[in-house]
Amino acid sequence: MIAHAQETIDSDKFKSQLQQLQQKFEQQQQEMRESFEKMMRAQQAEIDSLKKQVAATTNIASTHQAVADEEVKDLKDQVAAVSEAQKKQRPNEFNPSIGLVGETVFSYRSRGNDQTGSDRPGGFDVFQRSVELNIAASVDPFAKGYAVINASADSETGEATLGVEEAAIQTTSLPYNLELKAGRFFGEFGKLSYIHDHELPFVNRPLALDQYIGGESRTDGAQLNWLLPTSHYISLTTGFGAGFGGDSPLNNPGSYRRLSGFNYFGRLSTYFDLTPNVQLETGVSGLINPTTQDRGGAILQPDGLATFTENERQVAGADLKISWVPLQNNQYKRFDWGSEFLYSHSKFLEAPSGDPTAPDAFQHFVGSLGAYSYMTYKWHRQWSAGFLFDWVQNPMNHSDETFAYSPYITWATSHWNQLRLQYTHTDHDPMSGLRADDAIYLQWAWIIGAHAHGWQQR
Amino acid sequence: MAGNNAKHKFQPKEIQNMKSKFFRALFALFITTFAVAAFSAHAAKVRVITTLTDLADFTREIGGDHVDVFSLATGIEDTHGVPMKPSFVPRMNRADLLINVGLGCEHAFLPALLEASKNPKIQYGEPGYVDCSVGIVPAEVPKSTDHSAGDVHPYGNPHYMLDPVRAKTALETIYNALIAKAPQYQADFTRNRNAYLTKLNAKIAEWKKQAEPLKGLAFVSYHEHWVYFADRFGMRYAGTIELKPGVDPTAHHIENTINMMKADKIPFVVREPQFPEKVPALIARQAGAALIKLPIMPGGVPHTETYIEMMDYIINAFVSAQQRSH
Numbered sequence: 001m002i003a004h005a006q007e008t009i010d011s012d013k014f015k016s017q018l019q020q021l022q023q024k025f026e027q028q029q030q031e032m033r034e035s036f037e038k039m040m041r042a043q044q045a046e047i048d049s050l051k052k053q054v055a056a057t058t059n060i061a062s063t064h065q066a067v068a069d070e071e072v073k074d075l076k077d078q079v080a081a082v083s084e085a086q087k088k089q090r091p092n093e094f095n096p097s098i099g100l101v102g103e104t105v106f107s108y109r110s111r112g113n114d115q116t117g118s119d120r121p122g123g124f125d126v127f128q129r130s131v132e133l134n135i136a137a138s139v140d141p142f143a144k145g146y147a148v149i150n151a152s153a154d155s156e157t158g159e160a161t162l163g164v165e166e167a168a169i170q171t172t173s174l175p176y177n178l179e180l181k182a183g184r185f186f187g188e189f190g191k192l193s194y195i196h197d198h199e200l201p202f203v204n205r206p207l208a209l210d211q212y213i214g215g216e217s218r219t220d221g222a223q224l225n226w227l228l229p230t231s232h233y234i235s236l237t238t239g240f241g242a243g244f245g246g247d248s249p250l251n252n253p254g255s256y257r258r259l260s261g262f263n264y265f266g267r268l269s270t271y272f273d274l275t276p277n278v279q280l281e282t283g284v285s286g287l288i289n290p291t292t293q294d295r296g297g298a299i300l301q302p303d304g305l306a307t308f309t310e311n312e313r314q315v316a317g318a319d320l321k322i323s324w325v326p327l328q329n330n331q332y333k334r335f336d337w338g339s340e341f342l343y344s345h346s347k348f349l350e351a352p353s354g355d356p357t358a359p360d361a362f363q364h365f366v367g368s369l370g371a372y373s374y375m376t377y378k379w380h381r382q383w384s385a386g387f388l389f390d391w392v393q394n395p396m397n398h399s400d401e402t403f404a405y406s407p408y409i410t411w412a413t414s415h416w417n418q419l420r421l422q423y424t425h426t427d428h429d430p431m432s433g434l435r436a437d438d439a440i441y442l443q444w445a446w447i448i449g450a451h452a453h454g455w456q457q458r
Numbered sequence: 459m460a461g462n463n464a465k466h467k468f469q470p471k472e473i474q475n476m477k478s479k480f481f482r483a484l485f486a487l488f489i490t491t492f493a494v495a496a497f498s499a500h501a502a503k504v505r506v507i508t509t510l511t512d513l514a515d516f517t518r519e520i521g522g523d524h525v526d527v528f529s530l531a532t533g534i535e536d537t538h539g540v541p542m543k544p545s546f547v548p549r550m551n552r553a554d555l556l557i558n559v560g561l562g563c564e565h566a567f568l569p570a571l572l573e574a575s576k577n578p579k580i581q582y583g584e585p586g587y588v589d590c591s592v593g594i595v596p597a598e599v600p601k602s603t604d605h606s607a608g609d610v611h612p613y614g615n616p617h618y619m620l621d622p623v624r625a626k627t628a629l630e631t632i633y634n635a636l637i638a639k640a641p642q643y644q645a646d647f648t649r650n651r652n653a654y655l656t657k658l659n660a661k662i663a664e665w666k667k668q669a670e671p672l673k674g675l676a677f678v679s680y681h682e683h684w685v686y687f688a689d690r691f692g693m694r695y696a697g698t699i700e701l702k703p704g705v706d707p708t709a710h711h712i713e714n715t716i717n718m719m720k721a722d723k724i725p726f727v728v729r730e731p732q733f734p735e736k737v738p739a740l741i742a743r744q745a746g747a748a749l750i751k752l753p754i755m756p757g758g759v760p761h762t763e764t765y766i767e768m769m770d771y772i773i774n775a776f777v778s779a780q781q782r783s784h
């Protein structure tokens with residue numbers, strides 16, 4: 001499905017061009033900075049000496065003083081102008097910014113993927129999950145643009161292909177606290193579905209998000225966010241898009257798509273300061289696709305005979321995060337407890353004989369629940385550890401439940417270099433045909449260039 | 459289905475009732491909003507957000523009754539690590555001015571908060587975005603912005619507020635920004651600024667005199683906060699316990715620091731309360747130096763609510779440590 005919008009680019013050429021540009025820019029920046037600093041120092045010295053003169057001549061004629069004052073003022077203005085210029089040669093402070101993320105997952109799983117349902121092989125594995133290029137800059141005074149290009153390795157061929165994870169324009173100055181985003185982006189649903197893989201608090205995306213959303217909440221569409229004009233923080237986001245979920249199958253619109261063929265989603269969230277050190281954030285989310293147009297086609301069930309074809313998709317969610325973030329030393333100590341509950345309520349055409357056109361095929365809704373909850377404690381600038389609990393009912397069969405338990409420990413030598421070790425035990429229901437397994441992951445993620453301290457990852 | 463039909467009969471009236479209730483509520487909401495808006499227009503205070511408490515103190519001194527000031531930091535935070543709380547967002551949304559330290563000091567929390575604030579008036583580059591580093595020549599500008607040098611001081615050292623003379627530049631920047639925003643109060647702002655400047659100048663003279671015995675003495679600190687301060691009071695800043703700004707020390711670096719302090723007979727280790735005490739205490743003990751806990755902005759330790767109180771505290775702490783060591 002990712003191949004749907006992937007284009008292979010001559011990435012080496014692109015990289016070297018990028019490097020040349022960056023070097024040139026930095027060199028110019030350095031030269032300008034040095035010359036300005038020189039000027040500034042000279043002028044500061046002049047001001048200081050003039051100030052001394054002014055002080056020395058205060059009891060001489062007042063006309064003298066006026067002239068000296070004038071000169072000081074002129075010089076001050078000049079210094080201000082230089083400072084202004086000096087400011088302009090550090091545009092990087094906000095943008096444009098370019099950064100690259102690399103993320104490798106080394107793993108061992110006790111069973112093969114025929115028994116775990118994973119798209120990665122069992123046994124020993126190395127997965128270059130992300131080679132992610134982030135670019136962001138202002139488009140014009142009214143909008144900014146950003147793109148996240150990922151070259152992750154194909155799970156079967158190992159070949160890296162460039163895919164556009166996000167590429168969107170976002171307004172910066174709409175009235176009434178509105179913000180419009182359009183393009184390809186991670187739509188706002190819940191708390192962790194719009195976070196990129198390497199920024200998750202643990203190695204893998206929670207099962208409920210994987211199964212109900214389809215991994216990250218990627219969509220091609222538009223979303224409108226409204227910050228309510230109240231003194232209490234309330235944020236409302238609504239949007240629509242063709243498809244929802246990065247790994248989720250697309251609709252089959254055929255030759256004509258009605259509006260009901262789109263996914264409509266939204267989230268309402270709010271926040272409370274429980275104490276100066278304790279934060280609580282909560283939200284509710286919804287996703288509805290009134291006509292999924294046989295999204296993903298006829299899906300064979302574990303019995304090897306029946307198929308399910310999706311006709312309508314609905315997901316509701318509620319999220320809650322409580323964080324202890326001590327004002328004074330939050331770089332050293334912190335505790336997060338985040339949970340999300342999801343309810344999938346989708347309509348399927350069930351074909352017991354495997355033929356959706358057979359007379360015994362019938363439509364019905366399946367309601368399934370899923371949740372995850374994690375706790376992370378940070379006790380050192382570089383160290384944190386936590387536990388993730390996962391539970392999900394198969395969206396096509398709510399009696400088929402999966403549980404997973406994952407303790408993890410993270411060592412971050414800095415913001416840009418992080419190693420994480422995680423153990424995961426997964427239990428499947430026997431009816432799924434899958435078997436319980438144990439896995440060990442070692443994730444190494446690193447960033448070069450710009451890194452945004454994003455609002456969503458806070 | 460039958461149940462639904464039965465229900466149907468009652469709906470029109472119910473809906474009408476609900477509708478009228480809804481519109482009444484909406485109407486009341488509008489009235490309240492307008493009343494509040496009208497009231498605040500009448501009060502017409504300049505709404506100022508500052509990132510740190512020193513800037514808030516200066517703004518209150520100049521603005522007096524004409525400003526409503528809220529500082530994102532309470533004083534005990536790390537200047538580079540104020541938590542991004544969504545409760546800041548509605549306040550920033552209504553602000554007229556956002557006064558900040560600049561030089562990348564707030565890069566870990568301000569850009570994201572600014573975006574979330576959806577307030578076009580205070581965005582980077584707008585007149586409401588008041589960067590107090592304008593007019594400050596930054597020290598220790600890194601040769602490159604490569605991360606091998608750490609990331610928290612990308613444009614040079616941003617801790618100029620700990621030098622009271624350089625801080626006057628920030629005072630002037632705030633003064634100009636307030637006048638530009640509310641020229642109708644210019645006379646008051648000028649009077650307040652002049653009065654405060656007189657007080658601050660007298661204090662600076664006093665601090666310089668007090669700090670006379672500190673001249674030439676060296677110290678290390680946890681984070682690179684004190685370069686402008688040391689420059690102002692003639693002290694020697696011998697390095698930091700942190701390996702690089704924002705990067706904790708390695709065992710090797712701790713050992714080197716202790717050896718260097720012993721060799722140079724460095725008498726003080728400054729510890730900012732944002733950082734754990736263990737390593738600075740260890741270094742002070744091993745090197746036979748005095749450990750001094752110092753605030754990095756007003757409110758950082760008790761009884762330092764204003765900028766002047768904070769500088770008093772810092773100078774006094776150094777001077778009494780120096781006296782004790784004799």
Ligand SMILES: [Zn+2]
Binds near residue numbers: 682
């Ligand atoms: Zn710093």
